[in-house]
Amino acid sequence: MKKTLLLLVSLILFISSCSNNNKNESMPSYIEESHSFSQPNDAAITHLDLDINVDFDNEIIHGKASYLINNNDASEIILDSKFLDIENVQADGNDTSFSLGDFDEQLGNPLKIEIKKNTKRITIFYKTTHKTEALQWLNPQQTADKKHPFLFTQGQAILTRTWIPIQDSPQIRITYNAKVKVPSNLMAVMSAENPKTKIPNGAYTFKMAQPISPYLIALAVGDFDYKAISDRTGIYAEKSILDKAHYEFSDMENMVASAEKLYGKYAWEQFDVIVLPPSFPFGGMENPRLTFATPTVIAGDKSLTSLIAHELAHSWSGNLVTNATWNDFWLNEGFTVYFEMRIMEALYGKDRANMLAKIGRQDLEEELEGFKDAPNDTKLKLNLKDRNPDDGMNSIAYDKGYLFLRTLEETVGREKFDAFLKNYFQTHAFSTINTEKFIDFLNTNLLEKYSITFNTNEWVYEAGVPSNQSIIVSDKFETVEKTIQQFVKTNTVDKALTKDWTTQEWVHFVRNFPSDIKTEHLAMIDEAFNLTNSNNSYIAMVWYEQAINHDYHGNNIDTKIEDFLIKVGRRWYVSTIYKAFKRNNKTDEALAIYTKARPNYHAVTANTIDALLGYNQD
Structure with missing residues (x-):
């Protein structure tokens, strides 16, 4: 009897151990990281069903985020939330207790949700607020066509938590489906399978079947159209710039094919690009299936399309x-x-x-x-x-x-x-x-x-760059440097030498002016090449930086710099120019422009320039 009882107990313990081992093995192992409150080794989200309404009148998103979860016998699951109004939470369809922990300036609040050991799904009913940093609401005047409002999100690095309550860590990977209701005259697209035409009632559905990190969940809503480049590549853009963008990025299919030859098959089926309004804070954002891109790369000669190659490589x-x-x-x-x-x-x-x-x-x-x-x-x-x-x-x-x-x-x-x-x-x-x-x-x-x-x-x-670094040589740039040397010696530039220069050669030319170049020499260069009025935003940016560095005010350049900073929200470009103001003890001038420009900037850009210039809204 004792032997039978002992065997029975051993069998129960063995089965229990196997069960627990299997349960643990079904969950990925996550490493500790400092930019999320979530504790995914206890309980982790695996799939999102998002159901939201985009309210342009009140500039909020409201709805619900419902998650399938992996649960390692935890009694709570923790999500990240920042500047969100959490209205109610359910676990497997029933109301459950939740609380928001202490607010952290960078991370927001931990959203702690009570669950049971067998809980499979949690649902959070919420709405965004006017403090939400990921969203930028644009009025018609801030768009290319100036007819309809526009909305886009920017989640990287830790801003997705400001428009969706989520475990906002890059090591979390989830699939998602979404239902998004927008005004009937606008289109919605996401980092997912997308429509190619407007849906009359404004009710859009999306599916992302491959698991992605939360910072890659993205949404754009506006009046734009789609134009295909190939069966798997194409462009979304407002009507007035669609053809220009289509021409500029017409090599996209060739880029995908070249990438596949190097490192294997493209895993996301579709590679499309949406050209956003100029307030978009980055050159591009590699949201799967739908790269977000700034219009500042539309130069008319495909000279800045390395940005598209960069975002494609992120795939x-x-x-x-x-x-x-x-x-x-x-x-x-x-x-x-x-x-x-x-x-x-x-x-x-x-x-x-x-x-x-x-x-x-x-x-x-x-x-x-x-x-x-x-x-x-x-x-x-x-x-x-x-x-x-x-x-x-x-x-x-x-x-x-x-x-x-x-x-x-x-x-x-x-x-x-x-x-x-x-x-x-x-x-x-x-x-x-x-x-x-x-x-x-x-x-x-x-x-x-x-x-x-x-x-x-x-x-x-270790800090710095080791001595065994690759030495990058460019014959083209050596020619540019000879042109600079000729100008220094003769105060003249042979315009024939610059006839076929690419954007990169022009940027190298402007960046490498002698440190003691005089304003009259800048005036001569400007007269020869009209750089102040360049339609190429990259060339304009480095030229404006040099103008500020050397106190050049010719050709109405001060007005051009101000117009550029008010219109363009790309963080790299505007921070380069504001840094030049600050470096040259012209912070007051920078602040005067920034006060006008700031309402046009996404929070990503505004936060950077606030810190750079010591700007205080109050």
Whole structure:
């Protein structure tokens, strides 16, 4: 009897152990990170059903977010929420207790929801508020066509929690479906399967079947149309710029095909781009299936389309294989810049790619100088605890990350490096990775495999740029530099030499004026090339920076600079110009313009310039 009882107890314990082990094995293992309140190892969201109404009259979104969850015997699940009005919460269809924890300036509030061990679904009824940072509501005058209002979201890095209550960590990956109700004269699109024409009643449905990180959930609502480039690529834009955008980005299908030849099949079926109003704070945002892009890249000559190659490359590095935390952001951006350069080289040749890389190297040098008093910020692996993750979104992640990978490629050989990267993307597809796991994978699958010695830890964990860096050479830029030298000697420029210059050559020309150049020389250059009135926003930006640096006021440039800063909200461009004002003790002038411009900026840009200029709304 005792023996039978002992066997029975052992069997029960064994079954229980197997059950618990299976339950634990069904949940991914998450690492601790500092930019989310969620505790996903206890309970994690796996799928979102979003049902919302977009209210332009009151400039709010209201509705419900319903999640399927994995539950590791937890009694509560924690989501991130910031500036949201949480009205009610349900667990498996029944009202449940919830509470908002203490507010943190960067992170918002932890939304703590009571659940049971067998809870499968939670539903949060909520609405956004006027403080919501991810949303930018634009009136008709702020759009290209000036007829209808516009709304777009920007979730990266930790702003999705300001328009959807969610576990807002990049290591969380979820699928989602959405129902979005908008005014009948507008169209809605998301980072999902999208309509190509307006739906008369304004009720749109969306599906994202592949698991993505929360920062990649995106929505745009406005009066725009769609024009296909190929069966899997096309453009959404307002009517007045649709044809221009379609021409500018007409190489998109060729870019996708070139990328696939390098590192494997495109995993998201469709690659479309929507051109947003100029207040969009970034050049582009790699939302899966639907890249958001600034109109500032529409130059008329396809010279700025490396941005599209960059966002496409994110379909592998960033969207397919994602940084687990924002301390590992270089894994998204360094890889993407490298991949971008390879796409540009494949389509437009090595000269074009090297010009882009050389400009990136100059950006990196400027960033390193700016961080001379904060050397830890020049490491690839960062520690952003108690800081805004936007602090790590700079040239270190992009251009030092790229330089590391380019140097690695030159060390091991392109053939081996390409095989390694293809294996990296395939092995880690639809998952997240941190720096330490990447280094282990690099050592095992490349360096140790071929008995190659490389100073990986110095590149990743130490400040600055190691001495074994790749040296980027551009014959085109050498010609540009000779043109500058000729001007310094003779006060004349042979315009025939500049006849076929690309945007990159013009940018290199303007950026490399002698530090002691006189205003009369700037006036001569402006008279020759009318740079003050350039329709190319990149050239205009670097020219305006030089004008401020050297106190040049000719050709009505002060008005042009003000107009540019009021119209354009791209953070890189406007911060470059505001930094020039501040560097040259012209902060009062900058603030006078910024007071007018700020209402046109997305919160991402406004927060950066507020801090830069010490602006106080009160």
